Amino acid sequence: MLDAGGTAPEAIIAAGAVLSVVAPHFCGLGGDAVWLVADRMGDRRCFLAIGQGIDRPLPTAPIPTRGAGAVLTTAAVVDGWAHALDYSARVLGGTGKWQDLIAPAATIARQGHPVSTSQAFWTEFRLPEIADWPGFEGLFVADGQPLRAGTHLRQPALAETLDTLAERGARDFYEGTLARRILRGLHDNGIPIAATDLAQTRTRETLPLSAPYRNRLLLAPPPPTQGITLLQIMGILGRLELAGLTAGSAAHLHLCIEAVKHAFKDRPSIADPKFAAIDVERMLCDATLDAKAAKIFPNRALPWPEPWQHGDTAFLGAIDSAGNAASVLQSTYFDWGAGVVAGDTGIVWQNRGAAFNSAPAHVNAFAPGKLPFYTLTPGIALNGAGRPEFVFGTQGADGQPQTLSVLLTHLIDYQAGPAEALGAPRFLLGRTFSDQRDSLKIEGHAGPEVMGRLARLGHEVAAIPAYSPLAGQAGLVLRTAEGADGHHDPRG
Known part of the structure; x- marks a missing residue:
């Protein structure tokens, strides 16, 4: 993307989309991202692409780290990509097209890629737990065994999801046909995310x-x-x-x-x-x-x-030929997030809700619309x-x-x-x-x-x-x- 004259944010969007395919254990469409950008003159912005607390009561018991109970937030990484692309066009004069930035990731998901040593390690390490994670068998494990490093992994459901995003735009993830598929998949796993929760997910732009x-x-x-x-x-x-x-x-x-x-x-x-x-x-x-x-x-x-x-995450950084810079971290929090695949979408959902506290007086007590404490620290x-x-x-x-x-x-x-x-x-x-x-x-x-x-x-x-x-x-x-x-x- 940089060689083609793209801006630093455009390159990060394309690379981030690919990482959501080839590093599904650390980041993905069901996670969040934190962006820092600075233009060639040093004007700087921060994009907090962080999913907010869903509209539900405060948990009465300690928040689990896996499973449906750990899914207390939406996912904002896709909205963050769209926000960064808008910034690129408005501020940096970028001409990159959304579909062109997302399409390479869809192609890789469809055609397949070799499983990384990191993914193989974290699959094997979590294998006793993965047996209870819906949607993992037949995707990231085969007959109860982890996919070994180098195994050719195809993700056709995720490819279809990325195709939908490329064609319909980022907001389809939150308010369109893709949103309805996501909600159906999460509801089937007992997760009470509402359509209004997804629709209200927005990236916060602020000063670093x-x-x-x-x-x-x-x-x-x-x-x-x-x-x-x-x-x-x-x-x-x-x-x-x-x-x-x-x-x-x-x-x-x-x-x-x-x-x-x-x-x-x-x-x-x-x-x-x-x-x-x-x-x-x-x-x-x-x-x-x-x-x-x-x-x-x-x-x-x-x-x-x-x-x-x-927690685990993935870092991306870019400086383009004009001197504009982007520093980004994408994450689903723990390796493999909540251990939940959202139905037929191929999306692994994050467990960032586990960063909340169930004590009402705690500074990070869960609340609808609230962002959890975040360890992501791009610079x-x-x-x-x-x-x-x-x-x-x-x-x-x-x-x-x-x-x-x-x-x-x-x-x-x-x-x-x-x-x-x-x-x-x-x-x-x-x-x-x-x-x-x-x-x-x-x-x-x-x-x-x-x-x-x-x-x-x-x-x-x-x-x-x-x-x-x-x-x-x-x-x-x-x-x-x-x-x-x-x-x-x-x-x-």
Whole structure:
């Protein structure tokens, strides 16, 4: 799409549609997306393509993570694509046509594609649960067995859905013949989404949050996302002296870890600003960040744990030939979302409702029309002239700002190249599916000396494999004199 002269948002729509086919375990039409865009002069927008709470009472029991009870929201990724295409035409002068952007994904779904190693892993890992997930047998599993990596997977139902979208437009997903098919499929699974719920789904356009870091301005999405947490982490690190430390050393990682801890203390207050008062200005002001930075000691770790959230997603980034940038994360929340296929549409629906709380007084209590707390944290860095320099993002739920703290400090503080920054050892503070302790996971290629030093500082260190997918799967697109360069994570 870029080679054909398309804009960055047009390229992301096309790539995002294809990812909904070839990465059905991490993202899809039944999920959401968070967009950051900045034009060639640095004018910036955020598109929150997030499905709202459906019109139903507050759950009286804890919200499950799978099944019909976890489906408490609509899905907005398709509306987000349409919103981004409109922005591309109005603001960037884009000429891309909706049908041309969606059609390649429909073709791939119809003709088939090889199952990825990631999809094969997550299918096998969830196999005991998948037996109870309607619509998965015969699609993502065969005779009770997971599809192996490289298996040719065709998704004719999803191809038909994408054909309908290409022909009838995005709103058919919410108000047309496709909407009726979706509703029928969800109702058959006992999910009480109403036609009015789908029809009311709209992308919110707002301004991104921004904060300086060294000689750049970092952009991140506002609440209900944890973008403000990333900016707090970087704001804290901006008040600490990293230049004299060795990149990837225990001293460097310790400061990143401690900045994460202090920023995460404010994270429980993040919620939909239409339903909760969130003092963004206070959270990012100099006094707050100064105070947090002053509580960090170079020779002592702050006790942990804090609550941990699971989640998976997919990052897309693009910079076009004119210098316009887009940074996007698409997600169905957990791998395989709610474990529900919407009837004959081929759409796996998200379980983002599990991010709500069933306690009425909780800041993230479920409510109709409310957006849940979101871990998606795409970013854009503007240069000293206020123009897009690079876009960045990663998979990894709570780990997203943690991974990005390492990535950004390597890029900015240590002037590392993209490959070096993406390959540098990372940490993950919290639990994983293989280790339920709230320990500090460190990638093996950090080395025993770094791990030993972190342990002596008071961290409960646990090693994970070198280049572990648990440490996030990030991407970078950098503006260059010749155009733009894209770089993917070796962990992906």
